[in-house]
Amino acid sequence: MNMQEYIDEAEQALLHTYNRFQIVLDKGDGVYLYDIEGKKYLDFVSGIAVFALGYNNKAYNDALKAQIDKVIHTSNYYYNVPAIEAAKKMKKVSGMDRIFFTNSGAEAIEGALKAARKYAYLKDGKTDHEIIALNHSFHGRTFGALSVTGNPKYREAFEPMIGNIKFANMNDLESVKNCVTDKTCAIIMETVQGEGGIYPAEKEFIEGVRALCDEKDILLILDEIQCGMGRCGAMYAWQLYGVKPDIMTTAKALGCGVPVGAFLMTEKVAASSLTSGDHGTTYGGNPLATAAISKVLDLFEEEKILENVNAVTPYLEEKLDELAAKYDFIETRRGLGFMQGLVFDRPVGEIINKALEKGLILINAGTNIIRFVPPLIISKENVDTMIEILTECLNEL
Numbered sequence: 420m421n422m423q424e425y426i427d428e429a430e431q432a433l434l435h436t437y438n439r440f441q442i443v444l445d446k447g448d449g450v451y452l453y454d455i456e457g458k459k460y461l462d463f464v465s466g467i468a469v470f471a472l473g474y475n476n477k478a479y480n481d482a483l484k485a486q487i488d489k490v491i492h493t494s495n496y497y498y499n500v501p502a503i504e505a506a507k508k509m510k511k512v513s514g515m516d517r518i519f520f521t522n523s524g525a526e527a528i529e530g531a532l533k534a535a536r537k538y539a540y541l542k543d544g545k546t547d548h549e550i551i552a553l554n555h556s557f558h559g560r561t562f563g564a565l566s567v568t569g570n571p572k573y574r575e576a577f578e579p580m581i582g583n584i585k586f587a588n589m590n591d592l593e594s595v596k597n598c599v600t601d602k603t604c605a606i607i608m609e610t611v612q613g614e615g616g617i618y619p620a621e622k623e624f625i626e627g628v629r630a631l632c633d634e635k636d637i638l639l640i641l642d643e644i645q646c647g648m649g650r651c652g653a654m655y656a657w658q659l660y661g662v663k664p665d666i667m668t669t670a671k672a673l674g675c676g677v678p679v680g681a682f683l684m685t686e687k688v689a690a691s692s693l694t695s696g697d698h699g700t701t702y703g704g705n706p707l708a709t710a711a712i713s714k715v716l717d718l719f720e721e722e723k724i725l726e727n728v729n730a731v732t733p734y735l736e737e738k739l740d741e742l743a744a745k746y747d748f749i750e751t752r753r754g755l756g757f758m759q760g761l762v763f764d765r766p767v768g769e770i771i772n773k774a775l776e777k778g779l780i781l782i783n784a785g786t787n788i789i790r791f792v793p794p795l796i797i798s799k800e801n802v803d804t805m806i807e808i809l810t811e812c813l814n815e816l
């Protein structure tokens with residue numbers, strides 16, 4: 420079948436919840452993806468901040484193949500070595516104390532919210548606790564995660580949400596303070612907002628939120644699902660601010676393509692929140708998924724992934740800033756590390772489609788923002804190629 424025939428079949432079978440780009444992808448290698456007709460694309464999306472190590476990394480693939488030949492799944496009723504090793508490595512890179520593995524980002528959020536409610540319940544025995552979330556946030560599509568997602572469009576048709584959620588504004592400490600009551604059990608936020616438009620937290624804001632949480636024994640949940648795993652230049656973006664969460668969530672690049680996530684907590688929260696029987700998952704942390712995590716974390720060190728992000732970031736920022744200066748219709752650039760956004764005064768869909776035709780994969784964040792979340796192995800030459808193609812597209816507007 421040719422590409423169009425596959426697309427037609429897909430549209431007969433798949434639920435139409437995505438307006439998909441009109442290509443059928445076949446394989447990947449490094450920073451490139453190939454469609455089934457052999458056309459090559461430079462990828463500045465990495466499956467939405469997932470494929471940090473680039474495609475077809477041999478050491479990663481070999482580790483997965485070896486695990487497949489041993490055992491893919493057991494159950495969380497038994498121990499398995501890959502999960503134990505992954506947990507140990509994750510504690511080391513995160514500085515958190517306890518881990519629960521999930522299958523996705525949204526499920527990590529669900530677990531984090533449950534842990535926060537249980538922590539508050541054990542303190543006062545009440546069941547009316549409130550959670551503060553932020554406008555423009557994105558935490559996932561399941562009911563709990565959607566309830567704390569600060570985009571009414573995503574929630575409206577599915578009301579009622581879980582309830583007792585209040586929304587404040589990113590980088591506006593007063594608005595957070597105004598939401599606090601004696602029922603508040605947690606504040607949840609992305610350290611750098613992703614889907615909502617690439618808004619990094621300001622240092623003073625996140626420090627203020629931390630101080631507020633400490634003062635009132637409110638738990639700070641940092642969602643690092645998109646901005647974590649080295650993307651912003653530290654293993655977890657909060658480490659750049661020196662503000663540690665009580666609970667954090669991670670997913671996306673954690674397994675570099677194998678579906679896995681986790682929520683992690685400090686000993687203080689672990690000692691007095693979820694306990695046996697409170698939470699569970701069939702697949703979460705299975706040997707295949709945790710073998711992936713373990714290898715990913717090893718390769719981050721061996722392949723000096725963070726070093727590359729920090730070495731190439733100033734160049735990427737400079738080049739994007741040049742575009743912002745050159746074109747009137749680009750308002751600004753914002754972001755941290757390899758999580759950047761170019762803010763336009765108009766919808767960016769047409770530009771992204773043009774780029775795809777010219778062999779460059781980009782994605783939006785909201786209607787007016789082009790988001791750059793490439794594999795963490797990109798070089799300055801890859802940045803140059805991306806800028807060249809993007810410039811061509813902009814000149815055609």
Ligand SMILES: *Cc1c(COP(=O)(O)O)cnc(C)c1O
Binds near residue numbers: 670
């Ligand atoms: C993608 C994302 C999620 C949801 O993760 P899924 O794996 O799609 O469920 C949650 N929070 C943030 C910040 C994300 O970027």
